[in-house]
Amino acid sequence: MNGSVNYCLITPCRNEVEYAKRTLESVVRQSLLPTKWVIVDDGSTDGTSEILSEYAERYPFIEVHRRADRGVRQVGPGVIEAFYDGLSLVDLSHFEYLCKFDLDLEIGPRYFEKLIERMRENPRLGTCSGKPYYPDPKSGRLISEDCGNEMSVGMTKFYRVDCFLDIGGFVREVMWDGIDCHTCRMKGWLACSWDEPELRFLHLRAMGSSHKGILTGRKRHGFGQYYMGTGLMYMAASAVYRMSKPPLLIGGLSMLYGYLNSMLLGLKRYENKEFRQFLRSYQYRCLMVGKERATDELNKYIMSRHG
Numbered sequence: 001m002n003g004s005v006n007y008c009l010i011t012p013c014r015n016e017v018e019y020a021k022r023t024l025e026s027v028v029r030q031s032l033l034p035t036k037w038v039i040v041d042d043g044s045t046d047g048t049s050e051i052l053s054e055y056a057e058r059y060p061f062i063e064v065h066r067r068a069d070r071g072v073r074q075v076g077p078g079v080i081e082a083f084y085d086g087l088s089l090v091d092l093s094h095f096e097y098l099c100k101f102d103l104d105l106e107i108g109p110r111y112f113e114k115l116i117e118r119m120r121e122n123p124r125l126g127t128c129s130g131k132p133y134y135p136d137p138k139s140g141r142l143i144s145e146d147c148g149n150e151m152s153v154g155m156t157k158f159y160r161v162d163c164f165l166d167i168g169g170f171v172r173e174v175m176w177d178g179i180d181c182h183t184c185r186m187k188g189w190l191a192c193s194w195d196e197p198e199l200r201f202l203h204l205r206a207m208g209s210s211h212k213g214i215l216t217g218r219k220r221h222g223f224g225q226y227y228m229g230t231g232l233m234y235m236a237a238s239a240v241y242r243m244s245k246p247p248l249l250i251g252g253l254s255m256l257y258g259y260l261n262s263m264l265l266g267l268k269r270y271e272n273k274e275f276r277q278f279l280r281s282y283q284y285r286c287l288m289v290g291k292e293r294a295t296d297e298l299n300k301y302i303m304s305r306h307g
Helices: 020-028 048-058 077-087 111-121 161-166 176-186 214-228 232-242 250-265 273-289 291-306
Strands: 007-013 036-042 062-067 097-101 125-129 131-135 142-144 156-160 190-193 200-203
Touching (some): 020 048, 036 077, 048 062, 062 077, 097 161, 111 125, 111 156, 125 161, 125 176, 176 190, 176 214, 176 273, 176 291, 214 232, 232 250
Parallel strands (some): 007 036, 036 062, 125 190
Antiparallel strands (some): 097 156
16 A cells, blocks of 8 residues: 555453453554554453553554443443543544454454555545454354444444544444444445455454343343434334344344333433434435435435535
């Protein structure tokens, strides 16, 4: 790749001793190394801190920032709070790209090089990622987490800094990693992910399973969809689709329960009415013509206005 590239990783983590070395090794072996990697140790008590210190001593671009132990892993708002602690140590004016990157991933050696290539090919591409796979605990077979092409995935959110600043960064709620991509499109940026050999990566812990198990994660996702502003019909369709994915049936039912329970309790929703209107319009179009076509139509509209 021609020309210098400045990109920064920010990694919130807690108690990742089982996965930390695999993640660290996959990053330090990248064909294009990050200029800076801030790892926010959110009160680890299992030996993660010692591993991070070892790598920070060996690699000058790694900086470890330690937070006090809060006694429990926190997802959603807690993760984003830790992310912003790390971001406070970074002057974004020095970087072209920024990535929120988890410490339970194993990426290929050209992962970031390929993402930057895609960014440079399309100046309206605001955020992107590869696709996560996780090893089946029984067979060892790799299983796709089946994330939509219209999203960059939450465990590795690669951003053009200009886009990140334009959307106002991440909200501090469970569905932060959905709100950001929809806000990108609302503001004229593209968001996507690709399932290609060099962009597939291992998610060493299945999505949504890091806090009290995967079914709790699915219920939390249902609340997040409610908070974001997703309509009931779209949520029902999504839950039915998820019933065909592991964990079969109960995963989708747990999502729907989380949504309906939040609705019955009258919990708060994301306050940005313009966003919720934009989201409902997009979701209605998805129900009418399918998500792939609806997203393609919207992306073409964005490119016609900003391309």
